[in-house]
Amino acid sequence: MITCACEKIEMAAEVEEVVPAGGAHEIKPYKIHVSSKYLDLTKQKLEVTRLPHELSEPKSKDWWEPKSRVEVLIDYWLEQHSWRTQETFLNAELPQFRTGFTVPSSEATVRIHFIHARSSHANAVPLLLIPPFPFSNLSFGNLIKLFTEPEDAANNQPFHLIIPSLPGLGFSDALPNNTPVISSTADILNSLMSRLEYPHYLVTNASSGAASPAEIDFKLVHYLVSCYPNHCLGAHLISPPISSPELREAPIEWAIWSLANLFHVPMLGYRSEDFSALERNGYVHTSSREPTATPIGLNQLGFREPNTLAYALCDSPTGLLVLILKILSLLSPKKQFSSAEVIQFSQLAWLPGPESAMRFWANCVRHPETAPRRSSFRPRVGLTVFLGDEPSADENAGAEAEAEAGHLIQEDVKDGYACPRWAKAKYRVVYVNRAPGTSGLLAWERPELIAAGIRAVATSILKWDSRLRPKPKAQVTVVPLEQVIIQSDISRTIQPLSPPTKPDPTLLTLPTIDERGHPHREISDETAVASDENVGGKASPQTPSPVHLSPLSDE
Numbered sequence: 001m002i003t004c005a006c007e008k009i010e011m012a013a014e015v016e017e018v019v020p021a022g023g024a025h026e027i028k029p030y031k032i033h034v035s036s037k038y039l040d041l042t043k044q045k046l047e048v049t050r051l052p053h054e055l056s057e058p059k060s061k062d063w064w065e066p067k068s069r070v071e072v073l074i075d076y077w078l079e080q081h082s083w084r085t086q087e088t089f090l091n092a093e094l095p096q097f098r099t100g101f102t103v104p105s106s107e108a109t110v111r112i113h114f115i116h117a118r119s120s121h122a123n124a125v126p127l128l129l130i131p132p133f134p135f136s137n138l139s140f141g142n143l144i145k146l147f148t149e150p151e152d153a154a155n156n157q158p159f160h161l162i163i164p165s166l167p168g169l170g171f172s173d174a175l176p177n178n179t180p181v182i183s184s185t186a187d188i189l190n191s192l193m194s195r196l197e198y199p200h201y202l203v204t205n206a207s208s209g210a211a212s213p214a215e216i217d218f219k220l221v222h223y224l225v226s227c228y229p230n231h232c233l234g235a236h237l238i239s240p241p242i243s244s245p246e247l248r249e250a251p252i253e254w255a256i257w258s259l260a261n262l263f264h265v266p267m268l269g270y271r272s273e274d275f276s277a278l279e280r281n282g283y284v285h286t287s288s289r290e291p292t293a294t295p296i297g298l299n300q301l302g303f304r305e306p307n308t309l310a311y312a313l314c315d316s317p318t319g320l321l322v323l324i325l326k327i328l329s330l331l332s333p334k335k336q337f338s339s340a341e342v343i344q345f346s347q348l349a350w351l352p353g354p355e356s357a358m359r360f361w362a363n364c365v366r367h368p369e370t371a372p373r374r375s376s377f378r379p380r381v382g383l384t385v386f387l388g389d390e391p392s393a394d395e396n397a398g399a400e401a402e403a404e405a406g407h408l409i410q411e412d413v414k415d416g417y418a419c420p421r422w423a424k425a426k427y428r429v430v431y432v433n434r435a436p437g438t439s440g441l442l443a444w445e446r447p448e449l450i451a452a453g454i455r456a457v458a459t460s461i462l463k464w465d466s467r468l469r470p471k472p473k474a475q476v477t478v479v480p481l482e483q484v485i486i487q488s489d490i491s492r493t494i495q496p497l498s499p500p501t502k503p504d505p506t507l508l509t510l511p512t513i514d515e516r517g518h519p520h521r522e523i524s525d526e527t528a529v530a531s532d533e534n535v536g537g538k539a540s541p542q543t544p545s546p547v548h549l550s551p552l553s554d555e
Helices: 005-012 036-047 067-079 083-093 137-148 181-195 213-227 251-263 272-280 297-301 307-315 317-331 339-350 355-366 393-405 420-425 447-464 513-517
Strands: 028-032 096-102 109-117 125-129 159-164 201-204 232-238 380-386 428-435 485-487 494-496 531-533
Touching: 028 083, 036 067, 036 317, 067 317, 067 339, 083 137, 083 339, 096 181, 109 137, 109 181, 125 137, 125 181, 125 447, 137 159, 137 339, 137 447, 159 181, 181 213, 181 355, 201 213, 201 447, 213 232, 213 355, 232 447, 251 420, 272 428, 307 317, 307 355, 317 339, 380 420, 380 447, 420 428, 428 447
Parallel strands: 125 159, 125 201, 201 232, 232 380, 380 428
Antiparallel strands: 028 096, 028 531, 096 109, 109 159, 485 494
């Protein structure tokens, strides 16, 4: 039996969704629930997996031969991984919501799934965190406490954290066909923040922008901070794919760079670390000493046509698993993820179907968009760049040993270094961090660098822009009642009354926000599309206090 996309969606939902009276644009709490039929289908496909043959020794030095690794992971997926356990865990620990948006170029409603964790601190600032493409937002619960409940809140800015799932990924709907993906997604995310009653907010990447497929992570943040300056007040860019200044675009910055690059010495904001990092991260200097970048990260794949790969991956969970392994090895070659983590990444990509992510990626490559630029406006940004690792004889020897043993051969991954001074041609740079090593997958390896960067941006903006500061609550002064004057209907004489007893202080206390207008609602089991959504009124942005999530284990 052939299973088409429509049938697969029906399998993933045990009941049809009933649109509530408030409409699809209402914010509704969200609970994941995948149909048992679809989980059974996944198991059947894994059981009949046909793996490619491997040639006899010696192992090839040019091709990746992961069969021994893949066989172990397939066995783990079949015998030890329990999606129901993970489903219960995610629903219990992550404050999930979903709401719909109408795309101007289409009449279709695109529903966006997002995590919304509010801080308990009064000075918290709204923060939109863009998850690295193509990961689901459900993989980043470990970041919640770091941002919302910092250990030293007096010195570390807390945030109200919003982590969306990009259209077509996880449990967010895909964009309609022929829709410009970057501008449409940025518009949806900006509208989401307004709908959550955050008219002003900050945004950050969570991984290298230069290594992102088609530079999607960077483009989304750049578009938000450039095209919505009255709402998105600042951004934190991680390894942005920016180039050296051009004469026509920024003549002053071009002249400064030309002088520094000509003499190849630290001057006027350029440091010796910048020049050494440029060479270490794959830049080649021509006779004019102008740097030329080479493709890095997932951009090495040159992905432009989505259909062939989409058909293969939609039919094969094993094929998708191997692609996930390749993505992890390209983005973070030194990080060793457990079997449980790798299978969870694969499961989160497999359940909704990978075809929408493939099309999102290909659209960004084939139809690049440029954010309109205002000549007199430069967004405020913070930068985190990575200087790269110094090559060592031990590492080269280790790579040769791995090749001889037939293990996974890692790519020579570069971050694509950009001098922080280059950014001044387009941005007002308020923070710079030249971090050692490579970016990898920061959300798991060095999440404190993400937090430090966006906190520095917040501190800078809060000094001059009051819009980012939380509005103070209205103060009501209650004056004790000394006496009441009444006028008699009979005698028309004024009679003072003795002072009453002091009123109960609890009667004078203003009701809390939750008591005033945000009743707690229960989730209904009667509505779901791969989820359970409540069908009551608009959900309050006052979500429960976040819970720190421990990493997945093999147990």
